[in-house]
Amino acid sequence: MVVPMNEILGKRAGRKRRRMQRVTMQSVAERAQVSPSTVSLFLRRPEAVTAATGRAINDAIEELGYVPNLVAGGLAAAASRAVSIIVPSVRNAFFAETVAAMQLELGKERLQVMLGHSEYSDREEENLVRTALSWAPSAIVLTGQSHSVGTRKILAGGSTPVVEIWELGGQSIDMTIGFSHEKVGRTAAEYLTGRGRRRLAFLGARMQEDRRANTRAEGFEQAAREAGAARVEIVGNPARAGVELGGVLLRQALDQFPDLDAIACSNDHIALGVLFECQRRGISVPTDIAVVGFGDLDFAASCIPTLTTIRPPGDLIGTEAARVIIKHVQGDRSDSHCVIDTGFRLIERQSA
Amino acid sequence: MVVPMNEILGKRAGRKRRRMQRVTMQSVAERAQVSPSTVSLFLRRPEAVTAATGRAINDAIEELGYVPNLVAGGLAAAASRAVSIIVPSVRNAFFAETVAAMQLELGKERLQVMLGHSEYSDREEENLVRTALSWAPSAIVLTGQSHSVGTRKILAGGSTPVVEIWELGGQSIDMTIGFSHEKVGRTAAEYLTGRGRRRLAFLGARMQEDRRANTRAEGFEQAAREAGAARVEIVGNPARAGVELGGVLLRQALDQFPDLDAIACSNDHIALGVLFECQRRGISVPTDIAVVGFGDLDFAASCIPTLTTIRPPGDLIGTEAARVIIKHVQGDRSDSHCVIDTGFRLIERQSA
DNA sequence: TTGAAAGCGCTAACAC
DNA sequence: GTGTTAGCGCTTTCAA
Numbered sequence: 001m002v003v004p005m006n007e008i009l010g011k012r013a014g015r016k017r018r019r020m021q022r023v024t025m026q027s028v029a030e031r032a033q034v035s036p037s038t039v040s041l042f043l044r045r046p047e048a049v050t051a052a053t054g055r056a057i058n059d060a061i062e063e064l065g066y067v068p069n070l071v072a073g074g075l076a077a078a079a080s081r082a083v084s085i086i087v088p089s090v091r092n093a094f095f096a097e098t099v100a101a102m103q104l105e106l107g108k109e110r111l112q113v114m115l116g117h118s119e120y121s122d123r124e125e126e127n128l129v130r131t132a133l134s135w136a137p138s139a140i141v142l143t144g145q146s147h148s149v150g151t152r153k154i155l156a157g158g159s160t161p162v163v164e165i166w167e168l169g170g171q172s173i174d175m176t177i178g179f180s181h182e183k184v185g186r187t188a189a190e191y192l193t194g195r196g197r198r199r200l201a202f203l204g205a206r207m208q209e210d211r212r213a214n215t216r217a218e219g220f221e222q223a224a225r226e227a228g229a230a231r232v233e234i235v236g237n238p239a240r241a242g243v244e245l246g247g248v249l250l251r252q253a254l255d256q257f258p259d260l261d262a263i264a265c266s267n268d269h270i271a272l273g274v275l276f277e278c279q280r281r282g283i284s285v286p287t288d289i290a291v292v293g294f295g296d297l298d299f300a301a302s303c304i305p306t307l308t309t310i311r312p313p314g315d316l317i318g319t320e321a322a323r324v325i326i327k328h329v330q331g332d333r334s335d336s337h338c339v340i341d342t343g344f345r346l347i348e349r350q351s352a
Numbered sequence: 353m354v355v356p357m358n359e360i361l362g363k364r365a366g367r368k369r370r371r372m373q374r375v376t377m378q379s380v381a382e383r384a385q386v387s388p389s390t391v392s393l394f395l396r397r398p399e400a401v402t403a404a405t406g407r408a409i410n411d412a413i414e415e416l417g418y419v420p421n422l423v424a425g426g427l428a429a430a431a432s433r434a435v436s437i438i439v440p441s442v443r444n445a446f447f448a449e450t451v452a453a454m455q456l457e458l459g460k461e462r463l464q465v466m467l468g469h470s471e472y473s474d475r476e477e478e479n480l481v482r483t484a485l486s487w488a489p490s491a492i493v494l495t496g497q498s499h500s501v502g503t504r505k506i507l508a509g510g511s512t513p514v515v516e517i518w519e520l521g522g523q524s525i526d527m528t529i530g531f532s533h534e535k536v537g538r539t540a541a542e543y544l545t546g547r548g549r550r551r552l553a554f555l556g557a558r559m560q561e562d563r564r565a566n567t568r569a570e571g572f573e574q575a576a577r578e579a580g581a582a583r584v585e586i587v588g589n590p591a592r593a594g595v596e597l598g599g600v601l602l603r604q605a606l607d608q609f610p611d612l613d614a615i616a617c618s619n620d621h622i623a624l625g626v627l628f629e630c631q632r633r634g635i636s637v638p639t640d641i642a643v644v645g646f647g648d649l650d651f652a653a654s655c656i657p658t659l660t661t662i663r664p665p666g667d668l669i670g671t672e673a674a675r676v677i678i679k680h681v682q683g684d685r686s687d688s689h690c691v692i693d694t695g696f697r698l699i700e701r702q703s704a
Numbered sequence: 705t706t707g708a709a710a711g712c713g714c715t716a717a718c719a720c
Numbered sequence: 721g722t723g724t725t726a727g728c729g730c731t732t733t734c735a736a
Contacts, residue, residue, distance in 0.1 A: 024713060035723045040715060050721065070486040071426040072713035075728045080423050082466075090455075091448045100443050103469050107480075112487065114434075115465045117455050128459075134422040135464065243651040269650060276654050298621060299595040299651070302628050376729060387707045392731060402705065424729035427712050 023064045031060035043068060070112070074136060083325055084132035085141040086116040086125055088210075093297055094314050095143065098165065101318025102141070109326050111138060120209035122148040129154055139163060139325040145170030146211045161328045161336075163321045166312075167212055168341055177320045177340040181212045184310050185219025187346055188264040188292045191308075193227035195352065197262035197290055200224050201233040203249040203274065204266035205241035213266040216294065220264055233257055241266065246273015247280075261289055262352070268295035271307055275351065279304075290352035305350035313342045375416045383412035395420065422464070426488060435677055436484035437493040438468040438477055440562075445649055446666050447495065450517065453670025454493070461678050463490060472561035474500040481506055491515060491677040497522030498563045513680045513688075515673045518664075519564055520693055529672045529692040533564045536662050537571025539698055540616040540644045543660075545579035547704065549614035549642055552576050553585040555601040555626065556618035557593035565618040568646065572616055585609055593618065598625015599632075613641055614704070620647035623659055627703065631656075642704035657702035665694045 025043075029036040034053060042049045042057045049057070060066070074080030083106055087095040103113045114135065116128035126148045132140050133154065140160055142151075144167040155162050155173050162174040169180050185202070192200055202221065207214045217234050224232040235253045239245050249270060253260060265271040271293030278285050285291055285305055293300060296311035320342065324335040377395075381388040386405060394401045394409045401409070412418070426432030435458055439447035455465045466487060468480035478500045484492050485506065492512055494503075496519040507514050507525050514526040521532050537554070544552055554573065559566045569586045576584040587605045591597050601622060605612060617623040623645030630637050637643055637657055645652060648663035672694065676687040 026713075036713090037715075037724080038722055041722080044715085048721075053721080067482065067485050069427075069488065069713050071423055071432050071488050072728090073715070074423045075421075075427050075730085076713075076715035078715090078728065089452055090442050091445070091452050093443070093445070096443045096448050099467070100441055100469055103442075103467060107468070107483075110483065112483065113467045115451070115455060115467045116459070117452055130419065131459075131462065131464065133419050136421065136423050243654040247654060272651060273654055276656055279656055299624060302595040302599060302625055304628055304631055378729075388729090389708080389731080390706055393706085396731085400705075405705080421729050424712090425731070427714085428729075428731040430712065430731090 023066045025066070025068070028057065028060045028064055028066045031064060032056040078136065079138055080112075080136050081110060081329075082112045082114050082135050082137045083139045083141065084114045084116065084128075084135065084137045086118055086128045086132065087143045088120045089117050090115065094166070094295065094312060097314035098318040098321070101315040102322045105319050105322030106325065109329070111325070111329065118143070120206070122146070122151070126151045126154070133158065133160065136160075138329050141165060141321055141325075142173070143167075144212060145172065145176070147173075161325065163324060165317050165321050167215075168339065172337065172339060175324050175335055175338050175340075177317055177324070177342060179312060179342050179344045180219075181215040182219035184294065184312075184344055185216035185221070185264070186223035187310060187344075188216075188294075189220045189223035189229075189232075190227060191346060192262040192264065192290055192292060192352065193224060193229055195290065198229050199231040199257070199260050200229050200262045200264065201231075201235055201253045201257060201260050202264045202266070203246070203253060203270055204234065204236050205245055205249075205270060206238055207234075207236045207266070208238070210241075210266070216266060231257065231259070233260075241269055243269050243273040243276070246270040246275075247277035248273075250274045250277045262292075263289055264292045264294075266294060268293040268297040268300050268307060268309055271309065271351075272299060272303060275303060275305070275307065286350065286352050292352045296347055300347070301349070308349045308352035309347050311345045311347050313344065316342050375418045377418070377420070380409065380412045380416055380418045383416060384408040430488065431490055432464075432488045433462060433681075434464045434466050434487050434489045435491045435493065436466045436468065436480075436487065436489045438470055438480045438484065439495045440472045441469050442467065446518070446647065446664060449666035450670035450673070453667040454674045457671050457674030458677065461681065463677070463681065470495070472558070474498070474503070478503045478506070485510065485512065488512075490681050493517060493673055493677075494525070495519075496564060497524065497528070499525075513677065515676060517669050517673050519567075520691065524689065524691060527676050527687055527690050527692075529669055529676070529694060531664060531694050531696045532571075533567040534571035534574075536646065536664075536696055537568035537573070537616070538575035539662060539696075540568075540646075541572045541575035541581075541584075542579060543698060544614040544616065544642060544644060544704065545576060545581055547642065550581050551583040551609070551612050552581050552614045552616065553583075553587055553605045553609060553612050554616045554618070555598070555605060555622055556586065556588050557597055557601075557622060558590055559586075559588045559618070560590070562593075562618070568618060583609065583611070585612075593621055595621050595625040595628070598622040598627075599629035600625075602626045602629045614644075615641055616644045616646075618646060620645040620649040620652050620659060620661055623661065623703075624651060624655060627655055627657070627659065638702065638704050644704045648699055652699070653701070660701045660704035661699050663697045663699050665696065668694050 029039045118125035141163045164176045166178045168178045202217045204213045293307050293309035296309045300307040300309050381391045470477035493515045516528045518530045520530045554569045556565045645659050645661035648661045652659040652661050
């Protein structure tokens, strides 16, 4: 019986593929004279293969210039080596630091960072989470603990590990790494009242969207009252946080409450703007008004006067998040539902 | 002849899968009483399906809570809806702005941003490119035009579109979007000499790694000489760019060349440090020394004196990059090997 | 306009 | 330690 050639070869030859991968695991296997599964095994656990086999495979990979297809791998393994990170914005130096630190650590384990920006919108965050899930990521990292109902539902139902970062004290979905923003506010207030200040204000930007800044403000107000401050005001502005806004906010504050002797800012950009505005108005810092920031950004140590501020450990949050994710990927589930308090540090400088 | 049931069902029932996707396209198809390929078609081109069919599919998706699996899609289509962006670091506000802008635009087309940090290392960049390719991305975005030989070889051979951003005038791999850093340097020098300054210095950080800062310095030096400056110095420091370094660099510069009357900085952080150091030393800006920055960062408009600086269009670079990538994904190859000069703008303020 | 069929390149259970 | 095998969930011809 004669079998037509094209039937032996299969129909494949007759089909055109759009872009065939030049070098597949199959071709590496052929060249190394082993089976594909051995190549796969070697790639994932080199020690599980004899030295000779390993060498042969390595040579084949080298000679062929093989690049593994992680998309195919992700499909077969039902979980891709991707980690989805969703932050309000990477333009914010805080989150940029965390994202950079995470990428560094995850990259060492060949985990790919996928980035999304919620722009402080819970609705947008939910969309991003939905899309993220489409990639079957090894983990999803969310900023903060306030999410839409939909987000919680989607994430609670699934089996994807979730890490919430930069906030503590709320309702956790799964793992949580951050610090208490309420305590940050309290710390600023206690520091200021402890140095004899009695008429305090907290200056913040877009506090409706930025729940964390809002929490800091609340902690600040409460602690200041407890310490017997004569005046505690919260001055907000819906504009985006920035140096310029610092000046605006100080003006706003002093127009209403000219007797203020201490200012806490929702971040260092605003504090710097306050410092500049004080300089323009001839207000002496810290003699007339003490200023405390949040962030310990680049300029805090060099501005005039140098800025007393609270430093959140953005990089530590990133490395810790990466650590628990890597453990999870490696099969160690012991960190499930962990809560890691990274703390923060008050950096005393000249401005307060 | 009796066929055993398990043979009819296939061995599948006997195998345990690790994590089965609850809702697949298959299940949507069954519910909507159509074939999977129709669902697929509808998802990608809704108009290619009758209104009734579309409605049925939509309902099924809704009822089942279907989330498409982009990993499977990427494998089948031989190109994933991922775009790999490799920047030196997202901690750098310039690149953060570009990445944020790109993510915003790409997200609208359901393209996922994958992020990598080269930390200004060509070797690391090459590793990241290799990994990126493993994901069969729709495009790869690289920062600058100086890459390792290996990077060029890998990318030139493949069919993945490449966009180089933030630099112009070098050897392009494929598409290029940015501006001339040499011109930036020239512009600063011409502005300064045009205002009568004769003894100029360029202050820069880690200029070995940061080729673009180096190019700005070269353009600056050349243009200053052409304009007949009495002195043109380039003062570098291997430390990371930062406000503190600005002060250090100014000290370095004035120790060697006390008669300087103009300073250009490789970025605004350094310029701000220079401003602070001048204030500390009682040097009047711009009377004694004129200062020009690069970046137009947040504080440039509010510091004292406000900072004359050159603003690179970080967001425009991002949106343009996204635009050409989206066009490419949609099959329009007309932008291949395009070179887009986004230009930059000198922002005149008080410091010069 | 819709459906059937054939993979995409890899992983992992299982057998040897 | 290595190979066999059966998919992972989707896209895309091609035919109807």
